[in-house]
Amino acid sequence: MSTVSEPTQTSPAQDSPAQDSTEQAPAFVESLNPATDASVARFAVDGPAAVDAAVARAHEAAPWWQEQGFAGRRRHLLRWASWMAAHRDEAVDLLHRENGKPRPDATIELLMTLEHLDWAAKHAAKVLADQSHRPGLLLANFSATTSFVPYGVVGVIGPWNYPMYTPSGSIALALAAGNTVVFKPSEHTPAVGDWYVKAFAAANPDAPEGVLSVVHGFGPTGAALAASAVNKVAFTGSTATGRRVMMAAAQNLTPVVMELGGKDAALVAADADVPAAADAIAWGAMGNSGQTCVGVERVYVHRSVRDQLVAELQKALAQVRPGSEDGASYGPMTMPAQVDVVRSHVADALERGGTAVVGGLDSVGERYISPVVILDAPEDSLAVREETFGPTLTVTTVDDMDEAVRLANDSQYGLGGAVFSQARGAELARRLDTGVVSVNSVIGFAGIPSLPLGGTGASGFGRIHGPEGLREFSRTKGIASQRFPLPGVKLLSFGRAKAITALLPRVIGLRHVRRS
Numbered sequence: 001m002s003t004v005s006e007p008t009q010t011s012p013a014q015d016s017p018a019q020d021s022t023e024q025a026p027a028f029v030e031s032l033n034p035a036t037d038a039s040v041a042r043f044a045v046d047g048p049a050a051v052d053a054a055v056a057r058a059h060e061a062a063p064w065w066q067e068q069g070f071a072g073r074r075r076h077l078l079r080w081a082s083w084m085a086a087h088r089d090e091a092v093d094l095l096h097r098e099n100g101k102p103r104p105d106a107t108i109e110l111l112m113t114l115e116h117l118d119w120a121a122k123h124a125a126k127v128l129a130d131q132s133h134r135p136g137l138l139l140a141n142f143s144a145t146t147s148f149v150p151y152g153v154v155g156v157i158g159p160w161n162y163p164m165y166t167p168s169g170s171i172a173l174a175l176a177a178g179n180t181v182v183f184k185p186s187e188h189t190p191a192v193g194d195w196y197v198k199a200f201a202a203a204n205p206d207a208p209e210g211v212l213s214v215v216h217g218f219g220p221t222g223a224a225l226a227a228s229a230v231n232k233v234a235f236t237g238s239t240a241t242g243r244r245v246m247m248a249a250a251q252n253l254t255p256v257v258m259e260l261g262g263k264d265a266a267l268v269a270a271d272a273d274v275p276a277a278a279d280a281i282a283w284g285a286m287g288n289s290g291q292t293c294v295g296v297e298r299v300y301v302h303r304s305v306r307d308q309l310v311a312e313l314q315k316a317l318a319q320v321r322p323g324s325e326d327g328a329s330y331g332p333m334t335m336p337a338q339v340d341v342v343r344s345h346v347a348d349a350l351e352r353g354g355t356a357v358v359g360g361l362d363s364v365g366e367r368y369i370s371p372v373v374i375l376d377a378p379e380d381s382l383a384v385r386e387e388t389f390g391p392t393l394t395v396t397t398v399d400d401m402d403e404a405v406r407l408a409n410d411s412q413y414g415l416g417g418a419v420f421s422q423a424r425g426a427e428l429a430r431r432l433d434t435g436v437v438s439v440n441s442v443i444g445f446a447g448i449p450s451l452p453l454g455g456t457g458a459s460g461f462g463r464i465h466g467p468e469g470l471r472e473f474s475r476t477k478g479i480a481s482q483r484f485p486l487p488g489v490k491l492l493s494f495g496r497a498k499a500i501t502a503l504l505p506r507v508i509g510l511r512h513v514r515r516s
């Protein structure tokens with residue numbers, strides 16, 4: 001099996017890495033293994049000129065990609081998926097070394113990436129097929145069609161926590177919908193992004209290079225992409241950066257889809273299967289070191305099952321430990337700066353009356369953070385209000401599920417959530433102000449390619465995945481075609497007959513005045 005590239009290779013901007021970046025901007029982006037600090041990969045930073053050049057190549061490639069039609073694109077996308085599947089060991093190794101997640105978690109990330117890619121490739125033709133409508137009374141001699149046309153070039157800016165699965169939720173759907181894509185991966189995981197993009201070229205040597213390309217760098221490279229001549233921006237990352245991306249995109253009135261942070265709550269009702277809920281919540285909160293946008297960060301539990309839930313969480317987390325060796329439950333914190341955020345949230349919650357029932361402030365190490373569960377932290381503490389993005393959980397006691405819904409919804413964020421209840425799962429799920437919810441499980445929605453994913457409020461807007469995701473990367477276009485002239489009517493003409501004009505008030509009366 002051949003490899004795509006050596007991870008230490010530089011990107012297309014290597015001839016003049018710092019040529020168009022600011023004086024202080026680093027010329028290279030280098031990712032480090034978060035478990036060892038060993039260098040994983042180094043890429044030249046792409047400044048605005050290099051970004052514009054990549055976008056120009058993507059525009060040049062767009063007609064070729066659109067000419068492939070749904071069938072041709074499906075073939076190319078499935079070849080790409082097959083290539084990545086055949087080279088899975090490389091992908092898993094890179095995900096493990098660059099992001100820090102255990103190999104089994106890296107394998108799941110690759111599998112989920114491929115499942116969504118496969119779904120997009122196979123469903124785009126049906127989801128984006130023209131839709132015919134009845135034209136209505138006034139223009140009964142017309143046919144009416146909604147068609148879904150690609151935007152052209154989509155700029156995708158991605159995060160580091162699921163460095164393949166998350167951006168792929170935009171990239172695969174944008175490509176399947178007929179767009180070409182320029183991708184800027186996170187500066188913390190550039191090699192995974194580079195591998196993913198080069199895999200497309202390796203699997204599809206017939207495709208021009210601009211169909212899917214990568215640009216590397218820090219914030220300014222992302223800002224340059226958002227302000228470039230792309231026709232749509234898909235951003236996944238923090239809420240604060242999302243605002244900056246929107247401002248950059250506003251210069252050209254470029255539409256955006258925003259997949260931002262979260263503070264997901266799990267509701268545990270009196271009739272829940274408590275051991276099963278604790279098992280799911282423990283994983284949903286601590287898995288991937290808590291660095292999951294739709295990870296569980298808060299629990300609202302009915303008073304009658306609170307003690308049982310706490311005991312079951314203690315049991316479920318007793319053997320859970322971070323590490324980088326085989327068998328570790330999760331890895332190190334990928335981004336060193338996040339450790340301080342987690343420490344400050346835990347300290348604030350404990351100082352303000354919360355009780356640590358699993359771990360405590362000492363659980364927050366330099367690289368690794370052991371699970372922390374805090375009972376009844378005040379609702380205005382940082383650990384309840386702000387995205388912690390670490391392996392911590394608050395558990396708050398409520399007297400009824402209306403209170404649980406109210407507190408869960410009292411958040412700036414509205415990404416995902418979970419409900420554990422035998423009888424009221426669907427009802428409570430509908431009452432959560434979030435884009436996605438799992439009932440009697442956590443994060444289930446992210447593994448179902450036909451379901452849309454996205455948030456409300458500070459968690460963003462727009463949808464990736466599923467039919468809604470394919471449409472997010474398509475412009476809807478209405479086409480009205482006159483099939484035959486209506487003799488003597490000519491409604492849309494100065495030559496309209498007076499008799500027709502005289503009839504119109506009667507038409508209004510007959511059709512729209514309600515008699516009851």
Ligand code: NAD
Nearest residue numbers: 159160185186218219222223237238241244259260261293
């Ligand atoms: P981040 O906002 O720091 O960075 C995301 C990307 O934006 C990176 O590629 C970064 O280089 C780029 N960037 C930084 N400044 C920029 C600017 N001014 N203009 C354009 N691009 C810029 O986020 P992160 O730390 O990489 O990821 C973690 C965050 O992402 C968390 O808040 C998490 O909840 C969120 N997230 C959301 C989803 C979702 O689907 N809603 C999925 C994964 C992660």
